[in-house]
Amino acid sequence: xxxxxxxxxxxxxxxxxxxxxxxxxxxxxxxxxxxxxxxxxxxxxxxxxxxxxxxxxxxxxxxxxxxxxxxxxxxxxxxxxxxxxxxxxxxxxxxxxxxxxxxxxxxxxxxxxxxxxxxxxxxxxxxxxxxxxxxxxxxxxxxxxxxxxxxxxxxxxxxxxxxxxxxxxxxxxxxxxxxx
Numbered sequence: 348x349x350x351x352x353x354x355x356x357x358x359x360x361x362x363x364x365x366x367x368x369x370x371x372x373x374x375x376x377x378x379x380x381x382x383x384x385x386x387x388x389x390x391x392x393x394x395x396x397x398x399x400x401x402x403x404x405x406x407x408x409x410x411x412x413x414x415x416x417x418x419x420x421x422x423x424x425x426x427x428x429x430x431x432x433x434x435x436x437x438x439x440x441x442x443x444x445x446x447x448x449x450x451x452x453x454x455x456x457x458x459x460x461x462x463x464x465x466x467x468x469x470x471x472x473x474x475x476x477x478x479x480x481x482x483x484x485x486x487x488x489x490x491x492x493x494x495x496x497x498x499x500x501x502x503x504x505x506x507x508x509x510x511x512x513x514x515x516x517x518x519x520x521x522x523x524x525x526x527x
Contacts (some may be wrong), residue, residue: 351407354400366408373401443485443492450519454512455481470501471512477504481512 358372376397382389451457455471465485477500500506
């Protein structure tokens with residue numbers, strides 16, 4: 348099996364590339380070098396490298412469901428500006444969404460998740476506060492993903508402080524269980 352840096356280099360993608368970008372790079376490289384598609388410009392050796400690189404990444408990430416191993420994905424670095432309901436996450440966007448869903452289930456009930464819209468909603472219950480709904484919208488820019496939060500009570504009473512809820516979510520994101 349090819350190691351991650353070599354596989355990424357063969358496919359011509361960055362460590363923070365989304366799984367969709369990795370798949371597209373694989374297809375592009377395959378079309379560029381496969382004997383059936385490239386004709387005279389084909390390279391069977393290069394085709395084998397491209398296939399091995401993609402298979403290695405696919406195996407290591409379980410078809411893009413898990414983050415790539417290595418420094419770029421070794422952990423989820425979360426820096427909080429909790430008074431604004433903002434969290435900055437350094438990881439591939441697809442990884443952030445999956446991890447955010449896992450962490451949300453640990454602090455409440457994940458009521459809605461839309462990967463295409465990068466949106467999720469979590470129902471939160473606490474004896475001290477009214478049942479509430481946390482909404483998170485993820486926006487990716489390279490290897491950084493911003494998560495913007497809003498928190499609304501679902502009835503009479505006050506919602507917990509958003510800073511507390513976001514900090515609780517961040518703690519779950521940092522925990523080893525959230526990296527499974």
